[in-house]
Amino acid sequence: MKAIGKFILLDMSEFDSWLQAQTVKRKIMLVQQHHTYIPAYKHFTGSNHFQLCQSMEQAHKERGFAEIAQNFTTFPDGKIMVCRNLNTIPAGIKGANSYGICIENLGNFDKGKDNMSSLQKECIIHITRSLLTRFKLVPSETTVVYHHWYDLNTGKRIAKEGIGSTKACPGTNFFGGNTVEAFKTGLLPLLK
Numbered sequence: 001m002k003a004i005g006k007f008i009l010l011d012m013s014e015f016d017s018w019l020q021a022q023t024v025k026r027k028i029m030l031v032q033q034h035h036t037y038i039p040a041y042k043h044f045t046g047s048n049h050f051q052l053c054q055s056m057e058q059a060h061k062e063r064g065f066a067e068i069a070q071n072f073t074t075f076p077d078g079k080i081m082v083c084r085n086l087n088t089i090p091a092g093i094k095g096a097n098s099y100g101i102c103i104e105n106l107g108n109f110d111k112g113k114d115n116m117s118s119l120q121k122e123c124i125i126h127i128t129r130s131l132l133t134r135f136k137l138v139p140s141e142t143t144v145v146y147h148h149w150y151d152l153n154t155g156k157r158i159a160k161e162g163i164g165s166t167k168a169c170p171g172t173n174f175f176g177g178n179t180v181e182a183f184k185t186g187l188l189p190l191l192k
């Protein structure tokens with residue numbers, strides 16, 4: 001564990017005890033999955049976790065946010081950065097923030113872009129499972145959600161793939177795809 005200001009860098013093995021020690025005062029009903037797009041794998045040196053989070057925070061502030069948008073960031077080496085306090089509502093998905101936890105996974109997971117490392121895969125599964133367990137949520141497409149499933153303008157879940165104005169986030173190849181169907185076959189079984 002290493003901390004610089006509010007940013008706390010944890011190994012997967014340190015995450016659960018860190019989480020247990022937290023007092024969370026708001027109701028949590030879902031965990032959001034995103035990819036950072038930029039920074040991508042080419043920007044990760046293996047030791048610049050803090051600099052990357054500080055520059056994301058700078059970029060988010062320039063977009064008008066009070067601080068970095070996400071509660072957590074995962075990295076290609078399997079590490080986790082605590083970013084925005086769990087008691088603070090994230091700025092992740094319009095329509096899904098009030099009761100949400102926002103995870104930004106560092107990389108560009110669109111088809112043909114970054115090939116997710118096995119350590120980051122393991123990390124994403126680990127942190128998501130731990131959060132679901134902590135907040136007594138059963139893994140499903142309502143407790144783990146992808147940014148892509150929400151209309152950017154209305155903040156509502158899209159009724160059907162291809163309808164509405166959406167982002168590709170967390171990437172068209174995130175655990176095999178960014179659709180609800182891809183989630184059910186690619187990521188959901190790994191969360192049970």
Ligand SMILES: [Zn+2]
Pocket residue numbers: 033034035092147167169170
């Ligand atoms: Zn996103």
